[in-house]
Amino acid sequence: MSEPALATRALHKSFGSLAVARDVELTLPRGVRYALIGPNGAGKTTLINLMTGMLKPDAGRIFLGADDITRLEPEARVKRGLVRTFQINTLFPSLTALEAVTLAVCERRSLAGTWWRRLPAHRDAVDEAYGILVSLALGVHCHRLTRELAYGQQRLLEIALALATRPKVLLLDEPAAGVPRDESAGLFAAIAGLSQDITVLFIEHDMNVVFRFASRIIVMVRGRILVEGSPDEIAADAQVREVYLGGARHG
Amino acid sequence: MTAVAGQIAAPHRYLEAQIRWRAIETVFWLATLLPFVASPSYLVLASQIAITALFALSLDLILGYAGIVSLGHAAFFGLGAYTAGLAAKHGWGEPLTGLALAAAAAGLVGYALSFIIARFRHLALIMTTLGMGLLLLEAANSASWLTGGADGLQGVRMWPLAGTFRFDLWGYAAYTYSLIVLFLTFLLVRRLIHSPFGLALRGIRENATRMPAIGASSRAHIRKVYTIAAVIAGIAGGLLTQTTETVSLGVLDFQRSADVLVILVLGGAGRLYGGLIGAIIFMVARDQFSGINPQYWYFWIGTLLIAVVVFLPNGILGGLNQLMSRRGS
Numbered sequence: 400m401s402e403p404a405l406a407t408r409a410l411h412k413s414f415g416s417l418a419v420a421r422d423v424e425l426t427l428p429r430g431v432r433y434a435l436i437g438p439n440g441a442g443k444t445t446l447i448n449l450m451t452g453m454l455k456p457d458a459g460r461i462f463l464g465a466d467d468i469t470r471l472e473p474e475a476r477v478k479r480g481l482v483r484t485f486q487i488n489t490l491f492p493s494l495t496a497l498e499a500v501t502l503a504v505c506e507r508r509s510l511a512g513t514w515w516r517r518l519p520a521h522r523d524a525v526d527e528a529y530g531i532l533v534s535l536a537l538g539v540h541c542h543r544l545t546r547e548l549a550y551g552q553q554r555l556l557e558i559a560l561a562l563a564t565r566p567k568v569l570l571l572d573e574p575a576a577g578v579p580r581d582e583s584a585g586l587f588a589a590i591a592g593l594s595q596d597i598t599v600l601f602i603e604h605d606m607n608v609v610f611r612f613a614s615r616i617i618v619m620v621r622g623r624i625l626v627e628g629s630p631d632e633i634a635a636d637a638q639v640r641e642v643y644l645g646g647a648r649h650g
Numbered sequence: 651m652t653a654v655a656g657q658i659a660a661p662h663r664y665l666e667a668q669i670r671w672r673a674i675e676t677v678f679w680l681a682t683l684l685p686f687v688a689s690p691s692y693l694v695l696a697s698q699i700a701i702t703a704l705f706a707l708s709l710d711l712i713l714g715y716a717g718i719v720s721l722g723h724a725a726f727f728g729l730g731a732y733t734a735g736l737a738a739k740h741g742w743g744e745p746l747t748g749l750a751l752a753a754a755a756a757g758l759v760g761y762a763l764s765f766i767i768a769r770f771r772h773l774a775l776i777m778t779t780l781g782m783g784l785l786l787l788e789a790a791n792s793a794s795w796l797t798g799g800a801d802g803l804q805g806v807r808m809w810p811l812a813g814t815f816r817f818d819l820w821g822y823a824a825y826t827y828s829l830i831v832l833f834l835t836f837l838l839v840r841r842l843i844h845s846p847f848g849l850a851l852r853g854i855r856e857n858a859t860r861m862p863a864i865g866a867s868s869r870a871h872i873r874k875v876y877t878i879a880a881v882i883a884g885i886a887g888g889l890l891t892q893t894t895e896t897v898s899l900g901v902l903d904f905q906r907s908a909d910v911l912v913i914l915v916l917g918g919a920g921r922l923y924g925g926l927i928g929a930i931i932f933m934v935a936r937d938q939f940s941g942i943n944p945q946y947w948y949f950w951i952g953t954l955l956i957a958v959v960v961f962l963p964n965g966i967l968g969g970l971n972q973l974m975s976r977r978g979s
Contacts, residue, residue, distance in 0.1 A: 451863070477865035489863070491856035494849075497661055502853050503864040505846040511866060512874065514847035517669065519662040521846060529661040542664055564865050 402465050404429045404598040405450065405481065405568045410459035412449055412622075419445045420456070421622045427568065432591070433600040434613035438642075442622040443602045444486060447570045451483045452476050463568065478507075480567030484557040486576050486602070492546035496537055496556055499545060500528035503563035531559050535589055551582050558589065569593070571601035575608070587612050610634070669844040678923070682829055686822075693821035699933045700828035701889045706913045706925025707832075707839055708882035713911075714920030715843055716875050717855030718767065719776050721907050722783025723883060726756040728902030730884030732790065735803045735897035743809040745827065745892050752888025753881045760880020767876050768869040771858065780904075787902040802898035806891060817893055824893035831889060835882055840922060842878070851875055855920070912951065916958050918965025927967055 403426045410423040419442045427433055435443050448454040450461055452473040460469045463481050471479070491499045504524045505511040519525060532541045535555045540548060545556060554574060561569055574590065575583035583605065590599065591612050600617075603609050609616060609630075616633040618625045620642050626633065633639055685696040705727055712718040730752035737748045763782060770778055790797045798804055810816045815823040842848050853861055854868050861868045891897050900906065909932070917928025932951070939947035962969035 453862075472867075473862040474865050474867050477863060482865075483863060485860075485863070489857060489860045491853055491860065493856055494852060497665075498849060499853075502846075502849050502866075505849065506864055506866045510846045511850040511871070512847055514842040514845045516846070517666075517841070517844050518846055518849055519665040519669070522662045524846075525662040525665065541661060560860070560864055 403427055403462075404464065405600075406462045407450065408460045408462070410446075410449060410461065411457050412445065412454060413457055419622045420449060423449075423459070423622075423624055425617070425624065427598050427600060429598055430595045431598055432612060432614045433598075434609040434616045435600055435602045435619060436604070436606075436609055436616060437619035437625075440621075441619040443619055444572055445622075446619070447483055447572050447602070450570065451481060477564055480565070481570075482561045482564045482566035482568070483570040484561050484572060484574060486572040488550075488553050488557060490545045490553060490556055490560070493544060495542050495544055496532055496548065496552075496559070497525070497528055497541040499556065500531055500559050500563045501525050503560050504528045504531075507564050528563060531562050535559050535562075551578050551586070554578055554586060555589070558586075562593075566597055568598045568600070571599065573602050573604070575603065575605070580605070583608060675923075678926075679833065682833075685825065690820065690822075693825045694819075695933065695937055697821050697824040697828045697893050698890075699929050700825065700832045701886050701893070702910070702913065702933055703926040703929035704828075704832045704835060704889065705883055705886040705910050706917070706929050707836060708879045708886065709910050709914050710919060710922070710925045711839060711842075711851075711875055711879045711882070713914060714924065715848065715855060716851040716872060717858075718872065718876065719772075720779040721776050721904075721911065722779035722781070722786075723879075723910055724902050724904070724906035725783045725786045726760055726880040726883035727887035727890075727906060728786060728790065729756040729759055729880075730887030731891045731897050731901040732797060732803065732887075733884070734888035734891040735806045736796070738806045738808055738892070738895075739803060743807050745808060745811050748808075748892060749831070749885055749888045752884045752891075754884075756884020756887070757877055757881040760884075761873070761877040763880075764873040764876035768872040780907075783902070783904060783907050787899065787904070790902055791899060797897075797899075800899060802896055806895045806897065808892050808895055817895065821893075828889050828893060831885060835885065836926075839882070843922065847871070847874070852920075912955055914965075916955060916965060918962075918967035918969075921965065921967045921971075924965050924967045928965070931966070 405427040407423050407425040410420050412420040423446060437443055445454065449456050452471060460467055462468065463476065463479055468476055468479065501518065501524055502511065504527050505521065508524060510521060510524060529538065529541060532538050535558060537552060537555055537559060540552060545553065548556065558574060571590065575586050578586060587608055590601065593599065613630060615627065616630055617627045618633065618639050625642065626636055626638055628636065685692055709720065709723050712720060733755040734748045734752040737751050742748060766778060767775065791799055808817050811823050811827055817823050850866060850871050853866065854871060858868060887901055890901065913928035913932045914925050916931060917926065918924030935951065936947060939950050958965060
């Protein structure tokens with residue numbers, strides 16, 4: 400058995416008296432497509448913030464592969480392959496799409512400190528960035544400023560930036576947030592098409608999307624992991640029906 | 651469709667075209683030679699403009715590109731000025747090595763302070779840089795045994811440039827020297843901002859939150875660019891000392907930090923030529939207005955500043971750029 404791609408042990412975080420993560424034990428095997436679902440305020444985004452180092456946990460540990468990364472800075476975690484996207488577009492408005500992705504490629508290749516060579520001289524970095532944009536159907540828009548891209552294209556650029564870091568584990572915080580339903584399928588098709596070497600965990604509210612694209616589902620409620628299982632198990636789980644799917648009771 | 655695909659098949663070509671040397675740049679630099687022939691009586695002013703432009707270029711690196719606001723940038727200008735002045739006063743009047751000393755002193759202090767700078771943003775950053783500037787001014791004021799205090803540093807004697815050209819009252823050597831240093835530094839800065847490092851700086855300016863999420867260590871980038879900017883500011887300060895053969899506390903004054911910020915905003919921050927254009931406009935305006943009414947000339951600068959910020963948020967260069975692209979389309 401190989402070790403999991405990402406795991407948390409007894410992760411705990413409180414804001415004052417409000418516990419937003421309670422004893423979170425998570426184990427993501429390599430290559431799975433996990434959906435993280437739960438009602439608003441369940442602590443899903445907080446969990447991503449904790450795992451990526453944007454929040455410091457009060458207690459508990461985080462492992463990427465065999466390594467304890469609990470104390471690493473966010474950028475060091477990214478360098479090791481733990482990468483996230485943001486629910487609210489967190490992009491570089493006045494960079495072109497190509498510049499933004501090239502920047503991420505340069506950071507990964509440790510070229511971003513180079514100041515004596517021109518950017519176009521690093522042709523392979525530029526080409527790699529362009530290739531990522533093409534794979535997400537952003538190729539023709541690569542020279543447009545980020546802020547001039549359509550909203551759905553900006554959501555794709557969120558993913559493009561993450562892919563440029565060559566992630567091992569990709570945490571997608573509502574990748575289709577704000578995207579019309581008919582467009583979100585295309586966005587998730589792009590996610591489903593990612594390499595099987597990448598472990599993906601995504602937060603999503605649309606149950607059709609969740610059941611279609613996730614191989615496993617985690618349900619969070621009030622900072623705690625309620626249940627984890629295959630889509631069929633989750634669909635049949637009485638607890639989930641009660642606390643998450645609107646509290647609808649049968650019989 | 652094939653035409654579009656053909657263009658984008660080599661995306662680095664597009665980037666190359668974006669950063670290539672333009673004809674208008676050659677025209678600009680040729681125009682900097684005009685004072686030699688057209689108005690030799692203004693060579694001293696021209697030299698001051700070149701020095702101010704160099705100082706503004708330094709601020710542009712951190713403010714215009716990396717988005718680091720500083721209200722204490724005169725600290726490095728002053729460090730360079732006093733270092734060059736002290737070297738000359740104590741027997742080493744050779745300009746080029748003196749300038750290297752000025753650059754090194756400012757760079758060292760800049761590097762030390764960059765560890766503080768890289769931790770802050772926004773208001774905290776403005777206050778920190780302001781505090782540093784005030785601190786250094788008072789230190790220079792009280793250490794009058796070293797700096798001459800409010801009387802200024804006396805006895806700065808420069809050796810001829812390259813052993814031949816004296817810094818005289820007419821300013822031939824001064825402007826030649828300042829202009830060459832400005833041009834060479836400009837070429838370096840131009841190279842820097844078009845490099846991967848320059849792109850990373852713009853990334854920090856555009857979204858400091860996203861940078862760690864793409865694996866970037868913003869703090870390392872900020873420390874580096876702050877040190878480079880300090881070196882350039884130190885060179886500018888050293889040039890002023892060497893071309894005027896005096897140093898006063900004014901080199902460290904808050905007014906100088908504020909002026910260079912105004913110059914950059916007027917010309918257009920983050921536009922490479924913004925500081926240069928701003929310096930020309932500011933210095934010529936000051937020369938003209940203060941001839942008419944020396945006490946109130948900031949009234950006009952204030953008016954100009956408000957007008958530019960309201961009507962041309964990207965500075966005069968940004969406005970020109972917009973005009974050109976509108977005509978082009």
